[in-house]
Amino acid sequence: MLRLKAVAIDTYHENVAYLARSCPLYRAEDFLALSKIEVASSGRRILATLNIVDDTRVLAADELGLAQQSFRQLGLPEGAPVEITHASPPASLDHVRAKIAGATLSQSAYADIIRDVTANRYSKMEIAAFLIAAASFMTTEEVLSLTRAMAAVGTRLEWRDGIVVDKHCIGGIPGNRTSMIVVPIVAAHGLNIPKTSSRAITSPAGTADTMEVLARVDIGVDEMREIVGAEHGCLVWGGHVNLSPADDVLISVERPLAVDTREQMVASIMSKKLAAGSTHLLVDIPVGPTAKVRDRADAVRLRKLFEYIAGEVGLTIDVVFTDGSQPVGRGIGPVLEARDAVRVLENAADAPDDLRERALLLAGRILDFDPGLKGGRGVERARELLASGAALEKLRRIIAAQGPPPDGATLGAMTRDIVAERDGVVEAIDCHRLARVARLAGAPTDKGAGVDLFKKLGDPVAQGEPLYRIHAAFPADFRFATAMAGSASGYRIGARA
């Protein structure tokens, strides 16, 4: 038997095992071509991709090393005796092969695949094979099957009250932090809105990252239930609640590949809403030249897919198309976006108009779900709750209930202003590019890093006038971000009308 060793390497959502080439018990090369081995001990077993080690300081000849995720998953102490065998590939890979060959898969096939993916039985190349095979075509029935399969492997929340509302934006627009305003408004009205949000993966800020500037967001199911019972709303990190563990694994491959199909996006979103126990859902689809959805025809197709899945799983849905032509508000990055949201709730004079109006529109459409409210009164009611300070008070109560944030996040002290190269009018702003600059500046790892916009579409600018300011806290990040912004600012300045 080999002795188990924890290898302090983070392989990011892939199980990796290490075996010494000089191992006297197994010949490492025999395992290499098929890459995967099964590691077993005391009735526990995991599948892992094999790497071979040629340095006995890293791994002794009689040791079997496991990278961090796989070590945690096996759940045994270092030194435990382990055996390895040639891994049989997960049985559900047969379904993936059928999909590659053009088959339409059944509900149970998707359930098998998602169970194996969630249990880390797939290597990253196997996950890629599944995603790409499914990307070539999926019937709407298959999207439904995938949605149900993904919802089934995570935590399932249940709520006693009749109406549980939720909102979701498909993303892609920097600064679009409406949830921070919508949740307090809706909760102040008295509808239950237990909002779980994601942390940014490749974007500069998720709602969970932004809320974490103000309050703790790593909140479990029981505590979440308590907070919603008292305040009708919360803003917590969905990852901690474990609503869609399959999604975390799939995303670790989707993002690097930058393959983002409509079908997989809808299944991912709807599975989380199903798991979260929502009864009514508002979906925000920004449409614009650098947004995820670029034209109205595409937006309508996407809306119909959302509506079909919602109908089948028994969720009331409203889909709204919003302006996706430029970033929303002024800040991009957690601290800056939290600042914008709070200013709107404070009815501050310098609060960004576009963020306020957008949040009111969305909150109004959600309030229209309330059977007790007269039809079409939603936006008006939302405006009242914002103007009266009731929404701000509700955010304060939610913050108090969730508890203080982990550490004081302050705006990055290293700054650089990016200026206009000519006189004119802002004609276009590239959402991708600005998100990338903010990300390189350190957001969201550094909550205080990001980009603060001074000019929006239609604003007149003079040559040399600042368009936006980069904030960073870390020299390498500052260098990456300023280099990126320097090569192209992301702004197009047109002739003055």
Add this chain to the structure above:
Amino acid sequence: MLRLKAVAIDTYHENVAYLARSCPLYRAEDFLALSKIEVASSGRRILATLNIVDDTRVLAADELGLAQQSFRQLGLPEGAPVEITHASPPASLDHVRAKIAGATLSQSAYADIIRDVTANRYSKMEIAAFLIAAASFMTTEEVLSLTRAMAAVGTRLEWRDGIVVDKHCIGGIPGNRTSMIVVPIVAAHGLNIPKTSSRAITSPAGTADTMEVLARVDIGVDEMREIVGAEHGCLVWGGHVNLSPADDVLISVERPLAVDTREQMVASIMSKKLAAGSTHLLVDIPVGPTAKVRDRADAVRLRKLFEYIAGEVGLTIDVVFTDGSQPVGRGIGPVLEARDAVRVLENAADAPDDLRERALLLAGRILDFDPGLKGGRGVERARELLASGAALEKLRRIIAAQGPPPDGATLGAMTRDIVAERDGVVEAIDCHRLARVARLAGAPTDKGAGVDLFKKLGDPVAQGEPLYRIHAAFPADFRFATAMAGSASGYRIGARA
């Protein structure tokens, strides 16, 4: 700047870089979601997948580690100052995304993809994305483009003589080592047959592994040319000649995924023949219930694809369908297969009939390429060269020219006989299963490991009578192989007629 460190880990055809989580210059987490970084120094640069290290004994905070393949590729000494940046994905991934979306790709798109794959710019998940996207459909024009792209990145052999013949079997049938007999016959006749063969990747023996029992096979282009000049033939390892470096990388993903499309197989084979400078090619397609090709209709489709590509690249081709219902000869594994081939050439009384007749058929079809030979005389001529001992003498001369094998390979000393469970007649033999048993027994790493068959289709057997013998040299391998054979022998015994 970080200091470069070689990390003694073999990641098998994937570039992997290691960065300490405590690195003061870069924040490792910022790079994690997109996985890939660019490592640059002195004008050299490589792309690598990032792993994060939490143990300063493995990697110091100011070091950048590279796994073996990536370290070799960067080509700088340890301690060299290196910088890292966020990697832009290889530009050719845009073509892959277009293919995923259903596009038909151009010749230049395939050339871009294959160049990047060969330069290790693709991660394994990116390679999987390409393979699966292409698996969903490829036009015959695309197969041709892929063939040309793969041939273009490797060594290109050129021969002065008019006719350069070659043979290729699509594989899948254990023991099918006809090349060891065909090459000496054809070379004895005087046609040039510079045979490059593969080593086994997931099968128990490749022709290169088997020839290596008798002679050195790691032979470069110049030496190969000399040997063929003197003897008209050789049997060398194609990997050493580097005919299709792209194939090596693609296979490292294809095999674990067990995705093997006709189109990609044909492109892989034909690119190597194109690179090898062959003018006439015989392709052997075994057809049988556990072979790669299971029925005649499928075989005909495959033949047509081979013929189309051959026509376009200007290669004369002959495709022959052979019996793929059971292993060929008796031995499975390099030493055992070399034994069978030599016995045939020696005209030994106990030489396996099926291997001899098959080799004569194939050699005869190749000799029919000779314009100097009367039409249809090929098989007869092959039989003469075998019976006269000319072929055996030619093999001896080729062995002498290639030089002695690296070390004496002897038959594995640990043996286990697998016996019939009932009286009857051998009705079916599962090629996959027997290949797997031989592989687990240690073949081809252990040249002397494998399976020696005592019974073939139609043979009568008595209960308890040995069907085959497992040979192994290593206890773990012996355990794996006997356990596999014990759970199902791979033989089906039917009632005696």
